[in-house]
Amino acid sequence: MYEDGPLLFSKLNNNQLKGITKKVAKYTFTSKDKEFSYEKAAVGVDKRLDLIQQYYIVNYVNPDKLFGKKKGSFKSSMQVMRAENQKLCDLDLDLGCIQIFAYGLTEKSLGALSVLLAPKEKKVEDIKEDKDMEKLGNKIINLGNPEGYGLLYSYYTLVGQDDKAKEINEKGIKEGYRMCKSNKY
Numbered sequence: 001m002y003e004d005g006p007l008l009f010s011k012l013n014n015n016q017l018k019g020i021t022k023k024v025a026k027y028t029f030t031s032k033d034k035e036f037s038y039e040k041a042a043v044g045v046d047k048r049l050d051l052i053q054q055y056y057i058v059n060y061v062n063p064d065k066l067f068g069k070k071k072g073s074f075k076s077s078m079q080v081m082r083a084e085n086q087k088l089c090d091l092d093l094d095l096g097c098i099q100i101f102a103y104g105l106t107e108k109s110l111g112a113l114s115v116l117l118a119p120k121e122k123k124v125e126d127i128k129e130d131k132d133m134e135k136l137g138n139k140i141i142n143l144g145n146p147e148g149y150g151l152l153y154s155y156y157t158l159v160g161q162d163d164k165a166k167e168i169n170e171k172g173i174k175e176g177y178r179m180c181k182s183n184k185y
Contacts, residue, residue, distance in 0.1 A: 098147055
């Protein structure tokens with residue numbers, strides 16, 4: 001997503017993508033090879049488009065290569081993806097930040113899930129608040145992506161902060177983020 005809406009492309013003949021939404025309508029990308037990697041055909045493509053291309057490679061092209069390696073490489077492949085998404089987040093690409101947030105939320109959730117799946121073996125502990133997760137969720141919002149409201153809602157619900165979850169959800173609705181309307185509190 002971009003501040004002005006989604007970035008949409010249509011596939012053309014000759015292995016090309018043509019921008020169709022306002023922000024990218026004047027750009028066409030041409031494939032360098034059979035992989036889904038495109039070379040800029042237009043001069044002046046902004047930083048965001050370059051970062052989105054990197055994001056696509058990190059999250060959709062490289063995983064096929066990483067996860068196709070020998071058995072037992074899942075954890076190391078995830079570490080590589082996380083590091084690459086962190087770099088994109090550090091460059092202020094909201095999509096990279098969303099991935100990092102999702103990794104953190106998943107780690108917290110899996111810790112709780114493991115207790116539910118094997119309650120005799122583990123002690124149930126409250127999931128602790130994480131100020132870095134809150135900062136990251138707010139960064140996503142500040143980068144212009146309303147998905148941050150939904151992510152923070154999920155985070156606050158997970159850590160048992162129902163009042164904060166309700167507050168951020170209401171703020172998301174007020175800002176026009178339709179997904180927040182489906183959240184129950």
